[in-house]
Amino acid sequence: MADSGASxxxxxxxxxxxxxxxxxxxKSSLVMRFVxxxxxxxxxxxxxxxxxxxxxxxxxxTIKFEIWDTAGQERFASLAPMYxxxxxxxxxxxxxxxxxxxxxxxxxxxxLHRQASPGIVIxxxxxxxxxxxxxxxxxxxxxxxxxxxxxENPEEEEESTDARRVPTKTAKGYADEEGLLFxxxxxxxxxxxxxxxxxxxxxxxETSLKGPRGVGGQTxxxxxxxxxxxxGSARPEGAKEGCAC
Amino acid sequence: xxxxxxxxxxxxxxMNGAAASPVPSPKISPKKPDAVEQQDFVNPTLNIIxxxxxxxxxxxxxxxxxxxxxxxxxxxxxxxxxxxAFLDSRPSTSHSVAPSRPQLVSKATTQLSYTNTQTHNDLRxxxxxxxxxxARNFFGLNVRSTASDADDSASVKSYAPTTIEVGGGDSESTxxxxxxxxxxxxxxxxxxxxxxxxxxxxxxxxxxxxxxxDREFDEIEGMASDGSNEEQIMLxxxxxxxxxxxxxSAGKPIYSRHxxxxxxxxxxxxxxxxxxxxxxxxxxxxxxxxxxxxxVISSRGPLNLVAISRLPESDAQLRGQxxxxxxxxxxxxxxxxxxxxxxxxxxxxxxxxxxxxxTLLSALSDGFTRGSPSTLLSALECLKLRKTHRQAINKxxxxxxxxxxxxxxxxxxxxxxxxxxxxxxxLHPGDLHLIFNMLFEAGSVKAGGGENWxxxxxxxxxNTGYLYMYVSFLNLEDPTxxxxxxxxxxxxxxxxxxxxxxxxxxxxxxxFELRAMRDQxxxxxxxxxxxxxxxxxxxxxxxxxxxxxxxSPLRHFLYKSRGNVQFTMPAWEPYFESPLERRRLMSLYxxxxxxxxxxxxxxKIHHQTSATNISLAWSTPLFELYAVAPVATSRAxxxxxxxxxxxxVRREEERVFIIGGAVF
Numbered sequence: 001m002a003d004s005g006a007s008x009x010x011x012x013x014x015x016x017x018x019x020x021x022x023x024x025x026x027k028s029s030l031v032m033r034f035v036x037x038x039x040x041x042x043x044x045x046x047x048x049x050x051x052x053x054x055x056x057x058x059x060x061x062t063i064k065f066e067i068w069d070t071a072g073q074e075r076f077a078s079l080a081p082m083y084x085x086x087x088x089x090x091x092x093x094x095x096x097x098x099x100x101x102x103x104x105x106x107x108x109x110x111x112l113h114r115q116a117s118p119g120i121v122i123x124x125x126x127x128x129x130x131x132x133x134x135x136x137x138x139x140x141x142x143x144x145x146x147x148x149x150x151x152e153n154p155e156e157e158e159e160s161t162d163a164r165r166v167p168t169k170t171a172k173g174y175a176d177e178e179g180l181l182f183x184x185x186x187x188x189x190x191x192x193x194x195x196x197x198x199x200x201x202x203x204x205x206e207t208s209l210k211g212p213r214g215v216g217g218q219t220x221x222x223x224x225x226x227x228x229x230x231x232g233s234a235r236p237e238g239a240k241e242g243c244a245c
Numbered sequence: 246x247x248x249x250x251x252x253x254x255x256x257x258x259x260m261n262g263a264a265a266s267p268v269p270s271p272k273i274s275p276k277k278p279d280a281v282e283q284q285d286f287v288n289p290t291l292n293i294i295x296x297x298x299x300x301x302x303x304x305x306x307x308x309x310x311x312x313x314x315x316x317x318x319x320x321x322x323x324x325x326x327x328x329x330a331f332l333d334s335r336p337s338t339s340h341s342v343a344p345s346r347p348q349l350v351s352k353a354t355t356q357l358s359y360t361n362t363q364t365h366n367d368l369r370x371x372x373x374x375x376x377x378x379x380a381r382n383f384f385g386l387n388v389r390s391t392a393s394d395a396d397d398s399a400s401v402k403s404y405a406p407t408t409i410e411v412g413g414g415d416s417e418s419t420x421x422x423x424x425x426x427x428x429x430x431x432x433x434x435x436x437x438x439x440x441x442x443x444x445x446x447x448x449x450x451x452x453x454x455x456x457x458x459d460r461e462f463d464e465i466e467g468m469a470s471d472g473s474n475e476e477q478i479m480l481x482x483x484x485x486x487x488x489x490x491x492x493x494s495a496g497k498p499i500y501s502r503h504x505x506x507x508x509x510x511x512x513x514x515x516x517x518x519x520x521x522x523x524x525x526x527x528x529x530x531x532x533x534x535x536x537x538x539x540x541v542i543s544s545r546g547p548l549n550l551v552a553i554s555r556l557p558e559s560d561a562q563l564r565g566q567x568x569x570x571x572x573x574x575x576x577x578x579x580x581x582x583x584x585x586x587x588x589x590x591x592x593x594x595x596x597x598x599x600x601x602x603x604t605l606l607s608a609l610s611d612g613f614t615r616g617s618p619s620t621l622l623s624a625l626e627c628l629k630l631r632k633t634h635r636q637a638i639n640k641x642x643x644x645x646x647x648x649x650x651x652x653x654x655x656x657x658x659x660x661x662x663x664x665x666x667x668x669x670x671x672l673h674p675g676d677l678h679l680i681f682n683m684l685f686e687a688g689s690v691k692a693g694g695g696e697n698w699x700x701x702x703x704x705x706x707x708n709t710g711y712l713y714m715y716v717s718f719l720n721l722e723d724p725t726x727x728x729x730x731x732x733x734x735x736x737x738x739x740x741x742x743x744x745x746x747x748x749x750x751x752x753x754x755x756x757f758e759l760r761a762m763r764d765q766x767x768x769x770x771x772x773x774x775x776x777x778x779x780x781x782x783x784x785x786x787x788x789x790x791x792x793x794x795x796x797s798p799l800r801h802f803l804y805k806s807r808g809n810v811q812f813t814m815p816a817w818e819p820y821f822e823s824p825l826e827r828r829r830l831m832s833l834y835x836x837x838x839x840x841x842x843x844x845x846x847x848x849k850i851h852h853q854t855s856a857t858n859i860s861l862a863w864s865t866p867l868f869e870l871y872a873v874a875p876v877a878t879s880r881a882x883x884x885x886x887x888x889x890x891x892x893x894v895r896r897e898e899e900r901v902f903i904i905g906g907a908v909f
Contacts, residue, residue, distance in 0.1 A: 023601060035695070044689040045601035048699030048714075051756070069695070073601045075577070079700065082754060 012055075012062040015204055018084045020112075021093035022104040023072030026127040029187035030093065031069045034197055039188050046071040049083060056201045063201040084112060089121040089200045094171070096126040096184060097163040102171060109178055121203045123181035123196055126171050130186040133162035447800055447820065447858040447875060448829040457555075458825055461486050461614060465504050482508055487614045488553040489570060489606075492517060495592040499548070500570075500603065502610045516542075520549055532560050543567040547587035548574070548595075556614070557832045559839040565620065566613045569678060573609055575704040576679050577602045579711065605679075608687035615824060616831025619681075621838055622805045622869070623674050624812040628660040629787070632899040634778045638663045639907035641769045646909060647748075647762040649755050651712060653907075654747040657783050659685045662744075665907040673705025674810050680714070684745055690716055691743070696763075698756045703749075715748040715759035719767065721780045744779060787816040794889040798882055800858075801830060802872040804894050806902055813894065813901040830873065837862035837871050852880060861887055868894070 019027040028046050032038050035054045050069040055062055068083040070076065084090060092108045094101040105124060112122055168184060175182035181199050185192040465481050466474065482504045490509065491500040496517035501509045520542060523530040532541040541563040543550045550567040575583065578598055586593045613620060630638075642653050642665040652672060653665040659681060666672060683699075684690050690697050697716040702708060721744055746766065748759040770776045790799040793815060800820050805812040821827045840851045841862045851862040859878050863870040872887050894901065 031695075044604045044687060047601070047605075047683065047689050048697060048701075050690075050695045050697050051760075052695035067695075071601065075598050075600075076700075079753075 010057070010060070010062050012064060014064040014066055015089055015201065016066050016068070016087045017089040017091065017200065018068040018080075018087045019070060019091045019093060020080065020084070020105075020108040021072055021091075022095070022098075022101040025072065025093045025095040025098070025101050026187050027072065027091075027093050028069050030091070030125070030127060030185065030193060030196075031067055033187045033190055033193045035067070037190070039190075045073065048076065049079070054197075056197050058198070058201055063204070065197065065201075080111075081115060084116045084120075086117060087120060088117070088204055089123070090116065091123050091125055091196065091200070092180075093125045093127050094166065095128050096166045096171075097128055097131050099165050102126075102166050102174075106174065109180065113178075119205060121181070121200055122178075123183065123200055124171060124175045124178075125182075125196055126166060126168070126184040127187060128163075129184045129191055130188045131162065132164035132184075446826070447873060448826070448833075449857050455825060457484060457486055458828060460484065462611060465508070467505070478504075478508060486555045487610070488551075489567075489610045490516065490551040490553070491570065491574070491606075492549050492551070493587070493591075493593065493595060494544070494547050494549055496521075497592055497594055499574075499595045499599065500606050502607055516551055517549070520544070532563075539563070541567065543571070545571050546580075546584065547591075556828075556835070558835050559842075561842065562621065562835060562838065565623065566610075569609055569613075569620065569675065570606055572675055572704045573602070573605055573679055573682075574599065575708050576676075576702045577605075579702045580704070580708040604687045604689055605683055609679075609682050612682065612686055614828075616828050616835075618803050618812060618814060618831070618834070619674075619678060621831070621834060622803065622812045624805050624810050625674050625677055626660045626813065627811055627901060627903050628657050628662045628779070628782050629785070629813075629897070629900050630662065630778065630782050634775065634782075635663060635899075635903070637773055638770065638775045638779075639665070641766060641773065641775065642907045643909060645762055645766045645769060647758050649750045649752040649758060650748055650762065651751055652747075652749040653762075653766075654680075654749075655744065655779075656681070656684070656747060657744045657779055659743075661903060662779055662782075663907065664903060665909065668908050670706065673703070676703040676705040679703070680747065684716065684747075685743065691718060696760065700753070710751075711753075712749050712751055713753055713755060715746075715750070715756060715763065717746045717760075717763050719744040719746060719776075721776065721783065744783070787814065789818070790815045793893050794886060797886045797889065798874045798878040799886045799890070800873050800875065802870060802887075802890055803834060804890060805869040806894075806898075807866065807868060809902045809904060811902045833858070833860060833873060834871050841869065852883075859883055863887060 019031065021027055023045060028043055028050065029039060031050075031052055032040065032043075035052050046069060048071055052067045052069065054065050054067065056065060057063075068087070070080060070083055090108075090112055092105045092112070094105040109122060109124070112120060171184075172182050174180075181196070181203060183192050183196045183199070185196060187193060460481075463481075466478055469475075485503050487502070489500070489502045490498075490513060492498055492513050496513065498506060498509060498513045501513075503509075520530055529544060530542050532539065534540070537555055539554050539558070539560070541552045541554075541560050543552075543564055548571065550570055552563040552567050554563055574595075578586075583595070586595065586598065619626060638655065642655075642663060646653065646665060650665070651667065651670070654672075654677075655662040655664075661677070664672060680701075680703075683701075690699070697714075699714045699716060700711045701714055702711050706712070746763050748762060750759055752758070767776070770779075790797050790801065799815075801815060801817075803812055803814050817827060821830050837851060837853065837860055840853070841848055841864050847864070848862070849864055853860045853862075854876065857876055858873055859876050859880070860871070860873045861883050863872075868891070870887055870890065872883065872890065874883050874886065878886075898904070
């Protein structure tokens, strides 16, 4: 895991991160998995926003995430700018069993590109991976029952029997187009959750880090590439940087 | 309290006659004929928009007033059932408590025999009918014996075999319910030492109610796609003791505590039809009774709210509960924005903007179903703390107050510890109830961990705009580390270790400012050892009746200070630990409260005796007191205990209540 603050005095810097996405896609669950390594079924909806912090140790430095976990309901949307303003990173979450949530995620990405700080690192995260069947090899029967995610090509053969309604390919394709990090996670099993945050930590350009505890953050300029190697995750696409327009 | 005695006597007369209705009837609550109510009321609500504006203003006002006293009739709301999905998160609470439903109690016979039995122990019994009661002792004994199986009753039986007439035809069932109690008292009178658990219950057994209450908070199953289980689901739905429905005046469902859309649609349609029928007559429907179920309707602007209850609750009490639900909706939307939504389209679907707040509405509803002293009295409870200790905390709050702070609150285990507020604004109990509900009952906030920044409207303060509330839960053992994650507690008012700091500001961007204030505040509270004092007070919990007045026969009481809009009460333990016993106690309080606040004749003192308990309600301009004791207690002893409680509160006033608070 990425936590445990037991390391040597490494340069440390804080990163403001905001979670956005439709209601009930699992934003709070992701955060709770990341911060407490815990999971609750049927979590009640977040009201307003929750502020949490968690450290993430990279080989070269420590990143202290200051996380804004926002509520997904429509009525809170107007407050979102308050949270993503000055954010260095954003996690835009959708639910792989609910195509409309990807559409909503795309709106958030567009809004971030338009209004957030130019260097913001955005990760697109498809949550509830545990609801997808493990082997995609299975029957193709239901394939036609699967509604396509809007705006993307209709689903291929891939996922079928299970609850998955957003093919990995679709979302991945979109993420690549937009230059986003992309992961599919399960807050329930913990799969890929730490990886998302590690990848974000690595993708934050050193220059945009302000070390809260002194100048440490700046000394490591240029090491970022090395750090990236440590992302042992199965998803090499994780390292892409969000580009500013 | 001599006056009490006299008054008691006076009150006793009417009471005995009426005894059957208030106490025993779990099903039959005292309801007035609909016709009467409708007459009171001439309120043409045909035109929705008119209704809107009018009700709006009404609602604002009524919100501010105390719930119980509310006469104002809220206009009916449009129904809109909520998603079952949200209900999932609801408490699978095993509240196995059913409200008391003493059919037995109602029998005059029963009461007498009880009293009589006690008379043996307490000859000083001052009840007006003491002579008669003595005679009845025999009857009581006999009666019991007839119903009971042989064994110890044998000797008893020999006393007087004739008694049965007293009970009349019903005597059998009556007796059956009371038997245990009788036996005890009999045994006691015979000099046996008798202290088994049965003796401790103040309420007769009522298996039906118990099982109903047991299942009250269970989820209703989903409808099978082929509709095969429809009947079963309907039965489950109808078996609920209490329903809350909210619909728009156009008849769109907004919220329903039980059942999904599919299930409640028909009912919503029926209710809407009934409501609009009266509206078309330029009349307003306030409530009606069907069988053992009471319907109360509150029309508020574009909303109709409906409470459906089998519990012994008065219309005013139910209306107070509907008000709280209405305030919750306003708290989410604010009044102007809700009105705007409906002004644009009368059939607007309010479920969308309310998405995610179903849990709050349901937590409120379930609180009402479980029974909450705070709602009944529309008052707050404070943490008992020494005056100097509270002053130290107040001072700390004042000294760390940040510039944009409106209200600052420290809350421990659901009780208020201290408040800092501007001089010209006091806190409305209804608003605080919404906040406490959100933090301690609904679990949405506390389950998430971390600190929270919550936009909310406090309708009692100002129903037109939002405030922003910073919430941080403290770990009392180690206050510097905020609680990362708190265990869910759904039971009454939050676990003991939950201390929350709430800082409310009108400034939307004020999170970090208030966060800094919190850090400073906690730091100082720790330095002046206030934290450890709070911890001790939380650990000490509420005192028991016997701690307050040694030897007191009282089992429980509620004392509301009218001036402070606060109340205090002893611990639920040991007699009312289970939700069922608590619900029964609250039902008794409901009844007492109803009697005390009945219009047009409001009593000063009300005495009530049932087969299993004796209770008192006492109202003065300064306070309201409700007290309960086992039936063996004499009226004099009860009155005396009540006086002692009043003295105690007077002595401890600055500890049990927050007087003034930190004002700037």
